[in-house]
Amino acid sequence: MSMGTAIRLLSGPMGRRLFRPIMRNRATIFMLHRVAAPEQDVHGHTLEQVRNIILALARSGARFVSLRDMLERWRAGETIDPDCVAFTMDDGFADQALLARQVFLPLRCPVTIFLISGFLDGELWPWDDQLAYAFANTTKERADVVLGGQSFALRLDSPSARRAALHRVREHCKQIDNSNLYALVRTIAATLGVRLPSRPPAQHQPMTWEEARALEADGVEFGPHSISHRIFSRLPVEQSRVEINGSWARLQHELRHPSPVFAWPTGRHTDYTEKDVELARAAGMIGCVATDDDYAYAPRGREDALFGVRRFALPEDEVTALRYGSWLERARQFLPV
Ligand SMILES: [Zn+2]
Incomplete structure (x- = not known):
């Protein structure tokens, strides 16, 4: 039996039932960025890859939920169903609207898009x-x-x-x-002898607020991801406050029901600090997502864990996605490296 076949089998309903105990309060959040456009030197996923991964996960018994739902359940003290998988996209590029429209919505798979508000406002590109x-x-x-x-x-x-x-x-x-x-x-x-255009070139265009509103009406969720994408741990506290409050205010102004979940720019645990977590709490966020590759984990009674929830970068192949989207990666974490 090939490794791929074994993983498909083990990540299925029977394996999920058997290994539920090792998952305790863990679930999977995937993060993705761009649609691949090699002719424009943009690395990312093809629509087909994302579609196939979602279908493979669904066949394996994964249950797609919105990120907001997942965090609200954790906050309410519920133990999370480890079969839950949430999808997120960061930054608000135009191709993310395309991905949401052509892949996530037709497959009825919830997705949250984190927006850099200054990017959509035309003030900057990342x-x-x-x-x-x-x-x-x-x-x-x-x-x-x-x-x-x-x-x-x-x-x-x-x-x-x-x-x-x-x-x-x-x-x-x-x-x-x-x-x-x-x-x-x-x-x-x-x-380097390069003049940067003030407006983003074609391959780095943001989606428009109008597109975001149309997607929101169809069920896509949007959360704040700062105004300028600078790194919080490298900013004075006053600027961090403006980045959180300002981007949240823009989403509230432009959208009907933005998600009170913040995504830390660049998102490694060194990219934000305790003081930033305090600011996010004060701004009314129910949680924040990071980018360190791991299961989302929020043990009971640890409300602080909700402000640095981890995500897996979405792999390009179905077999690795099945590993992350089931108990299999958890089992690997127990193995001596
Ligand atoms: Zn980002």
Whole structure:
């Protein structure tokens, strides 16, 4: 029997029943970002991949629920059904509206989209995409970039060198003060000889508020994901407060019933702090989602766990998705590595 066949079998209803006890208060939340458009250098999933994963999970006995429902049940002290699977998409790109319209809605699979409000408002496009654009469009062979007082000598003379340089710069941007991040990204682009368009290029367009409203009317949920996508742990508390309250206010203004669940920008546990959790609570959020790959876990009596709920990045293949969307990955966590 192949590994794929074994996983399909084990993640089915019988395996789920047998291994329910090891899941205690765990369920699966998947996170995805973009629809693949290789000709535009956009990495992501194809509609077909997402459709096939949803169908495979449904056949295995997964139960699709909205993220808001899942968190509300946890808050009410219920033990979560480990067969629950929730889907989320981050940022609010136009292709996410397409994915919701063409895949999630026809399959009646709930999905929550987290919106960067300044992106939909036309005030900015995400700094990490701006960096990617600058590195994709530079014609320089090398450049010296200063970040947070540290100098980086970058090689840019091949696609793989440019990718490596982008990675280095982006990771360092996540470590330094984010107050003036957008100005810093413009300076980096200028050093690379690239002028950043103020409006996002075709492959980085946001959905419109009107599209969001139409999707909401059809059952898609929307939650806030900050105004500018800067990293909270690298911002002064006053700016973090504006990012949470401001994005939540924009969603409340534009939509009928936005979901009071916040998604931390970039979302690793080092990207937000206790003070940010306090701000989210004060803003009326019932929970927050992170990006560290793991099951969502909210043990009873641990309300704080609801403000850093983990998600699995949606894999590209059905077999890995079945592992994450069932008890199988949990069993693997017990194995010595
Ligand atoms: Zn994001």
